Amino acid sequence: MSERRSGQGQPDKTLALLWRNHRRPAAEPTANEPARQRGAGRRPSLNVDDVVQTGIRLADEQGLAAASMGGLAKELGVGTMTLYTYVPSKDELLDLMVDQVLVERELPGPGAPRPDDWRAQVEIYSQQTRAMFQQHLWLSQVSTIRPPVGPGMLAGREYLLSAVLGLGLTATETNTAALAITTYVDSAAHLEAESRLVERTTGQTNDAWWFERNDLWETYFDVDRHPAMTAIWHAKGYDSTPADSYRYGLDRLLDGIEAMKTL
Amino acid sequence: MSERRSGQGQPDKTLALLWRNHRRPAAEPTANEPARQRGAGRRPSLNVDDVVQTGIRLADEQGLAAASMGGLAKELGVGTMTLYTYVPSKDELLDLMVDQVLVERELPGPGAPRPDDWRAQVEIYSQQTRAMFQQHLWLSQVSTIRPPVGPGMLAGREYLLSAVLGLGLTATETNTAALAITTYVDSAAHLEAESRLVERTTGQTNDAWWFERNDLWETYFDVDRHPAMTAIWHAKGYDSTPADSYRYGLDRLLDGIEAMKTL
DNA sequence: TGAATTCTCGTATACCCTACGAGAATTGTC
DNA sequence: GACAATTCTCGTAGGGTATACGAGAATTCA
Numbered sequence: 001m002s003e004r005r006s007g008q009g010q011p012d013k014t015l016a017l018l019w020r021n022h023r024r025p026a027a028e029p030t031a032n033e034p035a036r037q038r039g040a041g042r043r044p045s046l047n048v049d050d051v052v053q054t055g056i057r058l059a060d061e062q063g064l065a066a067a068s069m070g071g072l073a074k075e076l077g078v079g080t081m082t083l084y085t086y087v088p089s090k091d092e093l094l095d096l097m098v099d100q101v102l103v104e105r106e107l108p109g110p111g112a113p114r115p116d117d118w119r120a121q122v123e124i125y126s127q128q129t130r131a132m133f134q135q136h137l138w139l140s141q142v143s144t145i146r147p148p149v150g151p152g153m154l155a156g157r158e159y160l161l162s163a164v165l166g167l168g169l170t171a172t173e174t175n176t177a178a179l180a181i182t183t184y185v186d187s188a189a190h191l192e193a194e195s196r197l198v199e200r201t202t203g204q205t206n207d208a209w210w211f212e213r214n215d216l217w218e219t220y221f222d223v224d225r226h227p228a229m230t231a232i233w234h235a236k237g238y239d240s241t242p243a244d245s246y247r248y249g250l251d252r253l254l255d256g257i258e259a260m261k262t263l
Numbered sequence: 264m265s266e267r268r269s270g271q272g273q274p275d276k277t278l279a280l281l282w283r284n285h286r287r288p289a290a291e292p293t294a295n296e297p298a299r300q301r302g303a304g305r306r307p308s309l310n311v312d313d314v315v316q317t318g319i320r321l322a323d324e325q326g327l328a329a330a331s332m333g334g335l336a337k338e339l340g341v342g343t344m345t346l347y348t349y350v351p352s353k354d355e356l357l358d359l360m361v362d363q364v365l366v367e368r369e370l371p372g373p374g375a376p377r378p379d380d381w382r383a384q385v386e387i388y389s390q391q392t393r394a395m396f397q398q399h400l401w402l403s404q405v406s407t408i409r410p411p412v413g414p415g416m417l418a419g420r421e422y423l424l425s426a427v428l429g430l431g432l433t434a435t436e437t438n439t440a441a442l443a444i445t446t447y448v449d450s451a452a453h454l455e456a457e458s459r460l461v462e463r464t465t466g467q468t469n470d471a472w473w474f475e476r477n478d479l480w481e482t483y484f485d486v487d488r489h490p491a492m493t494a495i496w497h498a499k500g501y502d503s504t505p506a507d508s509y510r511y512g513l514d515r516l517l518d519g520i521e522a523m524k525t526l
Numbered sequence: 527t528g529a530a531t532t533c534t535c536g537t538a539t540a541c542c543c544t545a546c547g548a549g550a551a552t553t554g555t556c
Numbered sequence: 557g558a559c560a561a562t563t564c565t566c567g568t569a570g571g572g573t574a575t576a577c578g579a580g581a582a583t584t585c586a
Contacts, residue, residue: 011475019483040553041563069543079566081544090543110490145457146472149479154489162491171500179505180512187450194408209409212274216412220282226417227373228425237434242442249443255522256515303584304532332574342535344575353574 014092018099018150020048044085046076051086052096056136059097063201064138067097095148101139102152105132107159119254121163125156126185126250133193137200140193157182167261177257184253188246195242277355281362281413283311309339311349315359319399322360326464327401330360358411364402365415368395370422382517384426388419389448389513396456400463403456420445430524440520447516451509458505 054075059067069090073080087093105128108114115121133139147153157178164178199205223230232238317338322330332353336343350356368391371377378384396402410416420441427441462468486493495501 012478015476015478015483022483039563040561042551042565044564065542068541070541073566081566082564084544084566085564110488143457143461145454145461146469149476154484154492158489158492161495165491165494171495171498172503173511175495175500176503176508176511177515179503179508180515183451183454183508183512184447184516187454188446191408191446191450194406198406198408206409213278213412215275215278220278220285221417225373226421228428229417229421231428232424232434232438235434237438240435240439240442245439245442245446248436248439249446249516252440252443252519252523253447253512253516255519256517259518259522260515302532303530305534305582307533328573331572333572336535344535345533347535347575348533 009088013088014095015149017048017087017092017096018148022151045078046082046086048086048096050076051083051093052100055093055097056100059138060136063197064141067138094142095150098139098142098144099148099150099152101132101136102148102150102156105129105152105156107155109155110158110162118163118166119258121166122160122181122250122254125160125163125181129156129185130189130192133189134196137193137197140190140197164257167258169260173260177260180257181253184250188249192242192246272351276351277358278412280311280350280355280359281411285414307348308341309345309349311359313339314346314349314356315363318356318360319363322401323399326460327404330401357405358413361402361405361407362411362413362415364395364399365411365413365419368392368415368419370418372418373421373425381426381429382521384429385423385444385513385517388423388426388444392419392448393452393455396452397459400456400460403453403460427520430521432523436523440523443520444516447513451512455505455509 051072055067055072058071058075065071069083070080073083076083083093087096107125107128114124160178160182161174164174164181167174167177169177195206202209314335318330318335321335321338328334332346333343336346339346346356350359370388370391377387423441423445424437427437427444430437430440432440458469465472
């Protein structure tokens with residue numbers, strides 16, 4: 001791990017890049033596109049979107065490692081250092097890639113039609129988020145502890161907050177509940193993607209991996225030290241899938257939140 | 264990220280290493296320690312525990328990157344390649360480091376005294392897990408999608424299962440609920456550690472990071488496209504800490520699980 | 527004493543990101 | 557038409573990573 005996110009130099013520049021395609025009414029020209037059509041200087045052969053989209057495509061198809069600055073440049077037919085004309089660093093490029101796939105996640109915006117039931121609204125968030133991770137498995141390799149504060153991330157926060165607002169809790173509790181839900185959903189989607197990514201890159205299913213470790217039970221597992229596991233095993237409690245567990249946990253979390261409404 | 268866990272060559276050998284200090288009654292000698300005292304050949308200058316403990320110490324003190332094979336060898340006063348006598352690869356060493364800190368997490372074993380209340384038992388798991396991540400921030404940089412199947416990991420699973428068993432749900436539901444709880448707790452502990460790690464390595468607090476991005480609100484944020492965020496903001500709903508949110512979410516999840524008991 | 531065994535570790539390979547600075551392309555001005 | 561100003565292009569170099577290979581050193585037993 002290359003100690004990602006060690007601090008982007010100029011936040012203002014990063015913000016301008018993230019919001020390059022979302023100008024507010026009556027705003028100045030953004031950083032994408034030629035911008036100032038006039039002016040001296042060599043014409044650029046690419047634009048920021050080219051670099052970001054190619055990065056996403058390479059990472060989707062061949063893994064995040066393929067989206068190295070060198071690999072990306074080769075794919076685009078330019079020298080490696082040329083990319084630094086469009087993007088300040090690899091870290092910022094990753095931010096742009098992440099926010100782009102967040103933008104493409106289809107969540108109803110304010111005013112757009114949506115289910116009445118707040119749980120059904122949360123369900124949309126859950127499904128879209130998991131689908132996004134499945135389509136871009138490399139998301140599970142990118143830290144978003146300091147997320148790209150771009151249009152995609154804000155749209156996600158906005159949607160989930162608006163869903164939980166329907167419950168009529170206090171403002172603080174609404175925010176807190178929304179954070180708890182994103183923690184659960186995003187983390188589970190993250191784990192699902194990571195799991196599939198490992199299966200793909202190793203060429204070995206999780207079942208096969210566990211089978212290879214059969215010796216664990218025969219040689220090392222001590223029944224006396226693990227009575228609960230043994231009990232669950234004998235009661236055939238180990239046949240549920242990760243998806244079942246995810247569903248169950250999310251439903252129980254929403255149950256618990258909903259129960260606060262009446263108090 | 265160096266595409267970790269691309270598959271360890273020999274699962275049997277890995278298991279022997281993980282369980283090197285936990286022999287079952289009447290088992291053969293393990294892989295640690297000189298083992299067969301007699302026999303020809305040069306005497307080893309280290310043992311597996313030396314390597315693992317030094318790896319943990321270095322990662323704790325100077326970050327996971329400092330626990331490279333080269334850095335570790337220098338710390339131990341040997342050549343880099345010498346380490347490969349004790350550990351098959353960097354990946355396996357990471358497995359050993361992870362399981363070691365899992366072993367050191369203090370959870371009551373079977374038969375040991377523990378609270379009567381199942382929620383209090385879960386609380387112990389939560390606190391110990393978070394403390395473990397805080398003490399070994401590098402855990403947040405290591406994928407455990409294919410966990411080290413050693414004594415530490417099994418002890419954790421055993422404890423949480425035993426706590427949930429006290430609720431009297433079906434075997435399948437007990438297992439499912441325990442998985443949901445670990446997903447939530449482990450993920451949140453992971454995120455907490457990652458957050459602190461980023462603060463440490465960048466030398467910048469999260470508050471300072473957000474402050475640097477103040478332009479977001481002034482220049483790019485569009486109130487019309489984010490009515491829910493705006494409403495929460497005006498109602499002063501943004502003053503809760505991540506710890507509050509974690510607490511709230513865990514309590515609601517346990518509420519929801521407990522409510523299944525009576526149905 | 528010599529064979530067998532085991533541990534030690536230098537070298538070499540193939541990646542990664544990016545600072546630096548020289549060169550190429552384009553426009554506007556005189 | 558020449559030249560300055562500007563902007564994009566990109567080769568080189570440096571410091572980092574894990575580990576395959578194989579020669580050499582140390583130790584014990586016959």
